[in-house]
Amino acid sequence: MKRAIIALFALWMAAFSSQLFAEELIVYSGRSDKFIKPVIKAFTKETGIKVVLHTGSSTALLNKLNLEAERTKADLYISNDAGNLQKGTEFKLFQPMDDKMVKVIPANFRAKDNSWVGLSARARVLVVSTKDKSADFVKSVFDLADPRLKGKLGITHSSNESYIAGVTVYLRANNEKVIKSWLNGMKTNVGSSVFNKHSKIVKAVANGRKSIGLVNHYYIYRHLAKHPDAPIKVVLPDQRKDDMGVAWNVAGVAIVKHSSKKKAAQQLVEFMVSEAGQKLFAEVNQEYPTRPGVPAAEKVPTRASYKVADVPMTDLGEYRSATLDIIEAVGMP
Amino acid sequence: MSSSLTVPRVSTRSVLSTLVVLLASVPLIYVFIHSGQLSLSQWSNLWSARLPGLLFNTLSLAILVAVGSFVLGVSSAWLITRREFIGRRLATWLMILPLTIPTYVFAHIYTSLTEREGWLGLLWAGIFGEDVPNPELYNVFGAAFVLSIAGFSYVFLLVSDALTRSRVDIEEAARLHGLTPRQVFWKVSLPMLRPAIAAGLALVVLHVLSDFGAVSMLRYQTFTLSIYLQMSGRFDLQAAAGLSLVLVALSLTFLILERFFRDRQRYYSAAQAQRTKRRAATKVELTFIWGWLGLITTFAFALPVAWMLVWTWEAWQQSLISEEFWGYVQNSLIISVAAATLATVAALPVALFHARLRNKISQGYLHMASIGFVLPGPVIALGILSFVLSMLPWIYGTMFVLLLAMLIRFLPLAVQAQEASVQQLSPSLEEAGRSLGATPWENLRRIVIPVLRTGLVSAWVLVFIDTLKELPATLLLRPTGFDTLPVRIWVEASEEMLELAAPSALMLMLGTLPVLWFLMRQHDAATK
Numbered sequence: 001m002k003r004a005i006i007a008l009f010a011l012w013m014a015a016f017s018s019q020l021f022a023e024e025l026i027v028y029s030g031r032s033d034k035f036i037k038p039v040i041k042a043f044t045k046e047t048g049i050k051v052v053l054h055t056g057s058s059t060a061l062l063n064k065l066n067l068e069a070e071r072t073k074a075d076l077y078i079s080n081d082a083g084n085l086q087k088g089t090e091f092k093l094f095q096p097m098d099d100k101m102v103k104v105i106p107a108n109f110r111a112k113d114n115s116w117v118g119l120s121a122r123a124r125v126l127v128v129s130t131k132d133k134s135a136d137f138v139k140s141v142f143d144l145a146d147p148r149l150k151g152k153l154g155i156t157h158s159s160n161e162s163y164i165a166g167v168t169v170y171l172r173a174n175n176e177k178v179i180k181s182w183l184n185g186m187k188t189n190v191g192s193s194v195f196n197k198h199s200k201i202v203k204a205v206a207n208g209r210k211s212i213g214l215v216n217h218y219y220i221y222r223h224l225a226k227h228p229d230a231p232i233k234v235v236l237p238d239q240r241k242d243d244m245g246v247a248w249n250v251a252g253v254a255i256v257k258h259s260s261k262k263k264a265a266q267q268l269v270e271f272m273v274s275e276a277g278q279k280l281f282a283e284v285n286q287e288y289p290t291r292p293g294v295p296a297a298e299k300v301p302t303r304a305s306y307k308v309a310d311v312p313m314t315d316l317g318e319y320r321s322a323t324l325d326i327i328e329a330v331g332m333p
Numbered sequence: 334m335s336s337s338l339t340v341p342r343v344s345t346r347s348v349l350s351t352l353v354v355l356l357a358s359v360p361l362i363y364v365f366i367h368s369g370q371l372s373l374s375q376w377s378n379l380w381s382a383r384l385p386g387l388l389f390n391t392l393s394l395a396i397l398v399a400v401g402s403f404v405l406g407v408s409s410a411w412l413i414t415r416r417e418f419i420g421r422r423l424a425t426w427l428m429i430l431p432l433t434i435p436t437y438v439f440a441h442i443y444t445s446l447t448e449r450e451g452w453l454g455l456l457w458a459g460i461f462g463e464d465v466p467n468p469e470l471y472n473v474f475g476a477a478f479v480l481s482i483a484g485f486s487y488v489f490l491l492v493s494d495a496l497t498r499s500r501v502d503i504e505e506a507a508r509l510h511g512l513t514p515r516q517v518f519w520k521v522s523l524p525m526l527r528p529a530i531a532a533g534l535a536l537v538v539l540h541v542l543s544d545f546g547a548v549s550m551l552r553y554q555t556f557t558l559s560i561y562l563q564m565s566g567r568f569d570l571q572a573a574a575g576l577s578l579v580l581v582a583l584s585l586t587f588l589i590l591e592r593f594f595r596d597r598q599r600y601y602s603a604a605q606a607q608r609t610k611r612r613a614a615t616k617v618e619l620t621f622i623w624g625w626l627g628l629i630t631t632f633a634f635a636l637p638v639a640w641m642l643v644w645t646w647e648a649w650q651q652s653l654i655s656e657e658f659w660g661y662v663q664n665s666l667i668i669s670v671a672a673a674t675l676a677t678v679a680a681l682p683v684a685l686f687h688a689r690l691r692n693k694i695s696q697g698y699l700h701m702a703s704i705g706f707v708l709p710g711p712v713i714a715l716g717i718l719s720f721v722l723s724m725l726p727w728i729y730g731t732m733f734v735l736l737l738a739m740l741i742r743f744l745p746l747a748v749q750a751q752e753a754s755v756q757q758l759s760p761s762l763e764e765a766g767r768s769l770g771a772t773p774w775e776n777l778r779r780i781v782i783p784v785l786r787t788g789l790v791s792a793w794v795l796v797f798i799d800t801l802k803e804l805p806a807t808l809l810l811r812p813t814g815f816d817t818l819p820v821r822i823w824v825e826a827s828e829e830m831l832e833l834a835a836p837s838a839l840m841l842m843l844g845t846l847p848v849l850w851f852l853m854r855q856h857d858a859a860t861k
Binding site (some may be wrong): 024026028033052054055056060064067068069071072073147158159193196200201206209242324328 | 471730824
């Protein structure tokens, strides 16, 4: 027993010291491992630079970065949400990148000072049952507050980052009063029963427990890839003449201001915005690569084929608190 | 008891224990400082907007879990200690095995089992038809179910302990005076058990108040979850500290209750433990006993373990158990061994200090060392984080920060375990050593430690088990890239990768088993 303990201690010290001296890029990642690992692996294969992923929730990791300030070990920050990236810019946590490096990505998908850059975009769309016609009248996300959908609507809980970002877009395209009454209507429709994951909403619509749900587009295509015969369809909301269009959000990356390995960090960003890197994002998660000319997955509607809400991604950070205040005031579950 | 040696003086143990206690109070100081920065209007805002809902949610959950654990814990303890039946030893084991499964694993497993496609979902549809929606766990009842099956073992342990030590003679006297067995149970046995039950329930409620994993997976807003969300979602550290302050007051109430009833329990148990006579169970009773205990075991252990096995097999088949997985196992072991050792050593001066002095100050130290019980993991983590960043920045980002958090979180366990055996160490024993020429160090090595062995070992084991399962502080404080099994369960569960969460959960359970076995053996030896 004693010897085992001593051996374990030695092991621990070894693990500890190897951590001190290793030359690795440390990435705080708020994305699912399975979506980011293929990109990292390709990068390491190409450059030989090792990358350690420190996975967690985007918001919690940003908070950590903020508390750590100059003592952070992180070199890069990856978030699944533009809101968090913009918050990081506000907190001055990131190192602005060279224009040359990121100009391949349209200006709408990066910070004004290039302190972060969007890598892949997703659309907030409706998943609708093809069996049950009761939700066919829905043309806009605002129709989700219609009392006809009582008990038939699936949404996530209100601390979901994609959900908050969506509401922020709608808030910017409308006004507070509209959003409040919309949220109140949805609250009545869902009762207290909300979902903790988007994938479960798609499942619930597919098996007939719900008629309609508000989700990110790739959850639907992912489900259809596994169950091609599932009785569900994608509806792009708010496409009529005066409608605001579909809400988009981007996942992106930033170089941490206090990183000690900026050169390697830049290499990783360069790889991620390169055509090869961008293609991987389209493949692993059926998202829209932010770099023009790199196509999205085949089944996903092309970005030119529908109207996207004209709200800059930076707004997702700047108006996040306003959105949270409204959500809390309404008491969304 | 120790009137001869209560001269207060500056001794090594008083200095050391002061240091330990100061360290333990860091997170509490942090809470005071930050909540002190809240303005009056912010307080009234918190008070009106959040507190009523949170109080209601938290307390209703606590009450339901207390009821659930009472029913499960007391009934099983009674059957096992009062009847002799086939497989009684096994039954004891089955009732404590749920302790090897963390609450967030229970929550994760039961949410996937009750889905439409899950085993229980399919069973439900088979019985009631496809159209009847199956019950969901994302509410107070779901959370209460999960926390009851995860926590009733504490009540079981305390109550069965009390039952084996209880005064059978009083029950016999009651019988002789013509009470029926049922009357004896309600009028004599149960009242005598009250302190044990109350202590067990207070312990369960304390766990409910500080639980983070299960309530966050079930999205049931209690104080702890709300504090975590304030901190990590809104960057609102002051509001988080304000909520923590209220939670501390709440937990403190239950901690004091638990202490109070534990002391009462000592008073009730017989001085010379008279062996309880167990009556052989009749055939009917046997069916009932195993029916009931079997039902408990099915939900609290067998079903979750079956789930883990099935999905681990699936992961094995898809060769998903990679080298990285063994790295997580190693990380978990490293941190748990280190934390258990550190906490056991740190608790020693506090316990000894109390043994020597037994006055208000040492009692106060004992309470201060229990801060980890009343502060939830996220708050401890945050307190440590800002302490380290402002005072000891050079250790930031290393394992020591995480170790420090584990130490503060689980120090109360270590102190409590040692306190019991320290009571056997009478000051005269030490004095005898010293008068025979032993140096203080020799005294410690040759007298104190051997006497305290049992306490030290159980302190180590208890801290080891809890560190192995710890989630919220590890999430916030782990060095970069240092993922433990709980962290992986958390990550994989939030991505719905059942195949990946299962092997980690299984490893955690297997890792806890040998230490639990060791602890139980020691416990048995002590009660014999």
